[in-house]
Amino acid sequence: MKKIIVLIYGILAYIVFLISFLYAIGFIGNLFVPKGIDSGTEIEFTTAFLINIGLLSLFAVQHSVMARPVFKEWWVKIIGKAAERSTYILLTSLLLLLIFWKWQPMTTVVWNIENSALVLVLQIIFWIGWAIVLLSTFMISHFELFGLTQIVDNLKDKITQAPKFQTNFLYKIVRHPIMLGFLIAFWATPTMTVGHLLFAAVTTAYILVAVKFLEEKDLRKALGEKYLDYQNEVPMLIPFTKKKVNASLLSNPTK
Numbered sequence: 001m002k003k004i005i006v007l008i009y010g011i012l013a014y015i016v017f018l019i020s021f022l023y024a025i026g027f028i029g030n031l032f033v034p035k036g037i038d039s040g041t042e043i044e045f046t047t048a049f050l051i052n053i054g055l056l057s058l059f060a061v062q063h064s065v066m067a068r069p070v071f072k073e074w075w076v077k078i079i080g081k082a083a084e085r086s087t088y089i090l091l092t093s094l095l096l097l098l099i100f101w102k103w104q105p106m107t108t109v110v111w112n113i114e115n116s117a118l119v120l121v122l123q124i125i126f127w128i129g130w131a132i133v134l135l136s137t138f139m140i141s142h143f144e145l146f147g148l149t150q151i152v153d154n155l156k157d158k159i160t161q162a163p164k165f166q167t168n169f170l171y172k173i174v175r176h177p178i179m180l181g182f183l184i185a186f187w188a189t190p191t192m193t194v195g196h197l198l199f200a201a202v203t204t205a206y207i208l209v210a211v212k213f214l215e216e217k218d219l220r221k222a223l224g225e226k227y228l229d230y231q232n233e234v235p236m237l238i239p240f241t242k243k244k245v246n247a248s249l250l251s252n253p254t255k
């Protein structure tokens, strides 16, 4: 019975993720959805700025803290191994929906491209960004990343294997294609408002810090030499720019 409940919980968490992901596309692109990043009544600038920064910070704290191995070790004792990833996905998705709901528009235009060919190019790049995000999740292990493998394995009394470390497909071009896809989608717009710029700038800063100082640190710790070699061979986010890692990291992968 408990396994069925965990299964239903995991499926619901995945549905909430799908809703938040699709809404994110509409929100950032000001497309299809009732409330886009630039819609709604504008309030005083400082208040809007503080609310928006507060919302993004809330997301950053939840997303970073709950992804750390130390937190997970403690958290699985409470929630159980099978439901851990689904809970992470559910809370992440709910916080995203909170951002979309409470986001304060700041509609002063920073740039507005009128050339229709350029507008089309930017719109295509925007969609390419989202396609990169989605495709890359399948290159790692989409169903494990979103907790579905864990809940199905739990039903079958099977231990979920950690996904294979991926160095192929887009992971051969950059180490973080999912993040690259987000960055492309956040910045590629023909009309950039102050609110959209704030969103893009803060999320970019967060992605750079979280990837470099949290995720890669964990991966170096878990994979050691293998990850250092990967860092030496494949650039972090910008394709075809190779970055050499600090030699001191080779002797201390946990640094």
Ligand SMILES: C[S@@+](CC[C@H](N)C(=O)[O-])C[C@H]1O[C@@H](n2cnc3c(N)ncnc32)[C@H](O)[C@@H]1O
Pocket (backbone or CB within 6 Å): 136, 140, 163, 164, 165, 166, 167, 171, 175, 176, 177, 178, 179, 180, 211, 215, 219
């Ligand atoms: C949301 S995904 C983002 C992955 C990567 N940062 C990216 O942007 O494509 C985070 C999870 O992917 C895992 N991960 C990162 N690089 C990986 C790789 N090359 N192969 C398999 N898993 C990876 C991390 O350990 C973490 O659990």
